[in-house]
Amino acid sequence: MNVQQALKASANKLKLQNISSFVLDVEVLLLEALNRNNNAPHPSPLPRGEGAKNKSWLYLNNEYILNKKEEELFNDFIKQRLENKPVAYIINKKEFYGYDFYVDKNVLIPRPETELMIEEVLKILSGVHTLVCKNSDTNKINSYRLKPELQNFNLIDIGTGSGCIIISILNELTKNKINKIIYNAYANDISLEAINVAKINAKKYNLNKKIRFIKDDFEKFLDKEDIYTSDKIIITANLPYIKNGDYKNLSENVRKYEPKIALTAGKNGLDYIGKLINLISKKQLKSNQKIYLFLEADPDQMSEITAILRERLANVDVEIIRDLSGKERIVKLLFGN
Ligand SMILES: C[S@@+](CC[C@H](N)C(=O)[O-])C[C@H]1O[C@@H](n2cnc3c(N)ncnc32)[C@H](O)[C@@H]1O
Numbered sequence: 001m002n003v004q005q006a007l008k009a010s011a012n013k014l015k016l017q018n019i020s021s022f023v024l025d026v027e028v029l030l031l032e033a034l035n036r037n038n039n040a041p042h043p044s045p046l047p048r049g050e051g052a053k054n055k056s057w058l059y060l061n062n063e064y065i066l067n068k069k070e071e072e073l074f075n076d077f078i079k080q081r082l083e084n085k086p087v088a089y090i091i092n093k094k095e096f097y098g099y100d101f102y103v104d105k106n107v108l109i110p111r112p113e114t115e116l117m118i119e120e121v122l123k124i125l126s127g128v129h130t131l132v133c134k135n136s137d138t139n140k141i142n143s144y145r146l147k148p149e150l151q152n153f154n155l156i157d158i159g160t161g162s163g164c165i166i167i168s169i170l171n172e173l174t175k176n177k178i179n180k181i182i183y184n185a186y187a188n189d190i191s192l193e194a195i196n197v198a199k200i201n202a203k204k205y206n207l208n209k210k211i212r213f214i215k216d217d218f219e220k221f222l223d224k225e226d227i228y229t230s231d232k233i234i235i236t237a238n239l240p241y242i243k244n245g246d247y248k249n250l251s252e253n254v255r256k257y258e259p260k261i262a263l264t265a266g267k268n269g270l271d272y273i274g275k276l277i278n279l280i281s282k283k284q285l286k287s288n289q290k291i292y293l294f295l296e297a298d299p300d301q302m303s304e305i306t307a308i309l310r311e312r313l314a315n316v317d318v319e320i321i322r323d324l325s326g327k328e329r330i331v332k333l334l335f336g337n
Pocket of ligand 1: 107108109110111114158159160161162163164165188189190191194216217218219238239240241261262263
């Protein structure tokens with residue numbers, strides 16, 4: 001079987017199964033089969049080497065005949081995709097904010113809408129209104145200069161999953177040579193398996209010694225006084241927010257493959273978000289201490305969240321941030337003076 005035949009035959013199979021992304025999926029799966037270093041232990045958290053084949057290689061070499069191992073691997077990938085398994089779980093990889101993350105069944109596949117949270121945190125840290133210039137090769141972004149008053153901060157990621165939020169933020173700071181700043185970084189998740197995935201990703205980006213991983217319920221974790229050591233505390237939280245009753249309406253590939261613990265949050269989907277707001281609002285802040293809290297939620301939940309905030313927090317700065325498609329997606333709260 002050559003490249004052209006592999007692409008065509010498999011794309012047809014996926015199309016017949018009503019998989020709308022059939023062309024892209026087949027290309028990605030074929031490239032993974034061709035690039036996977038069969039001698040490397042799998043899953044290999046390491047980035048692909050310089051010589052990795054890419055999409056243009058496929059079309060310039062469409063008569064290349066797959067060797068036995070490549071063909072077996074590719075057929076196995078297509079079989080899994082025909083069972084609706086998401087591509088990210090088949091290849092154990094998902095790109096988020098321009099970085100590749102190792103993912104498996106223990107963590108939610110990072111979603112593009114969550115990238116907005118990274119932008120917003122970087123705006124707070126740098127004071128620069130960043131521009132998103134999405135480019136398929138280099139993916140983003142402008143340079144940052146840290147605000148002097150934010151040179152020392154604590155960054156806390158609740159429900160870290162793959163670690164995509166905290167690792168992307170710290171990667172951006174490192175990339176912009178803001179590596180002399182002092183920060184304490186904490187990643188928390190209730191799932192030990194998720195924490196282990198986040199650790200794989202932190203190691204890949206040399207952040208394993210910079211982030212402290214805490215497996216616990218976030219309510220207990222946020223009770224620990226040693227995470228409030230700085231005057232500036234930034235908390236990011238993409239906690240579950242699907243209503244229990246809506247779970248059955250999610251697509252089959254989400255229900256069958258993604259961890260339910262990462263998705264549902266009670267009758268109105270606000271069990272966790274509500275608790276987190278409550279917890280932070282009760283925190284006794286020192287004078288000059290500030291907590292920035294970033295929450296992701298469903299656009300349909302924003303009026304309910306605003307109502308909770310109005311009822312419980314009269315003196316807190318609230319901003320609701322829209323994503324590129326105009327949907328309200330992130331709630332930004334500022335506690336303290
Ligand atoms: C929607 S996923 C988000 C994962 C990742 N932050 C992202 O944006 O892709 C929610 C995460 O919250 C974790 N989680 C659920 N309940 C939790 C709790 N009570 N305390 C801490 N983490 C929790 C889940 O294990 C899951 O990894």
